[in-house]
Amino acid sequence: MFPFPDEATRKALDLGRREVFQTYRVLMACELQRLRPVVGALPAGLRRDQLTARLDKVAALAVGTWLQQISERGATMHQAATLFKEVQDSLDGVVPSAVGNPYLVAAVDELKTRIVDVMNDDRNPTHAAVNTAFARLFGSTSSVAKARFAQTVTALQAVLKRTDGRRSGFVCNLSLPDGMGALASGQGDTAIINVGRSALDGTMHLWELAATLAHEGTHILADNPTVDIVYRHRNAAYHLQGQIALQNAANFEQTVCEALGQGGPFPTDEQVAAMRGRTAPRMDSLHTVLASRITRAWVRTYDFTRLDFTRADLPKPVALVLTDLPQDRAYAPLIGAYMEALHAAMFALMRAEGRLVVRVEPKMLNHSTVINSDGTIRFTINSDLAARTPVAQLLHWMLDELVAEAKCQIPKDTAQLLALILGIEKFDRDNVHDVLNDFYDSFH
């Protein structure tokens, strides 16, 4: 959320401290970018018009004359924060409740009746299909995966039961990025699952919500909780198998999609075998590596948003790369807001990555990118060039296209972004760091 300037920040603004001012300007653009589509999606009417007018007013401030008047900067930022808060408060009032929410109940029920009950009942007509889904996503560990899946559904039922409309169970969280259904935090009996608007108002398909909840549900298991090594798009989850697949939430999510026959097309058995055996085309594999790195950056920047910067230093990978950011603890609210904007930027990047299609062509000169009318970002590269170019350079080229598409305000360019992503990887959580290293190494 856009922070009200506190005394220290205001003073710094009015004294013309450049990095504080620049950070605020970037945050302003980010918050506008975040709220515009949310307001735009409201039903036509007075409320939408009023909120649009407030956002327009902030947009006008962003280019106003006060930019030259240093002494007006603090007051102007305060005015922007007030307008943003009015918009956010108004949006908070129009969300369906998580308590007894019919969509959440139906989705958990779908997981129980169409997967857990079926996988244990060999007379059920879809028994074979469900088992095949587990085998394709987990291989040698599919029986362990089935047991974990059943535990996950039990855990989700418990989450439903302790949902109280406050801070327990499923918790409505409107600051989840637009389009993200849910996000878990914690493990065991006290875990919560944040749910966004789209999970509560029926915007998501039933199967989509069920798959999302299965994903989040595996994160909150008291024993052997999962992490996000790769997400399910682009079939990335099939690159994992055995023990590492059990550690990755999207493998469970993809199992739901396959078991319910939704969210395909799915790769053939031959393609699954090639992905596992690392014999799939090099550029496809690199795309998976890129996707995984962006995913981890997104996950980790979320962790950064949880830090209390009045007590904690800037996270190392950020401090080393974003040297322009004020590092003084007096600017804790500003740093916190910046982390949220950074996290949102990683999400935008991740969504752009979801639309990236990589093609290799022998007749192509160098490489080029076309944006199709369906939003697909088609990156085509000469086959010889793809074969002899180092991995880091190929990743840089692909990332260039994503940065242009995602219109990231933060970081400032691809080089900085790549440095940040690689830094985040280097300083990832201890238990994930080695797993990731092995995974990335398996592609070279």
Ligand SMILES: [Zn+2]
């Ligand atoms: Zn996850």
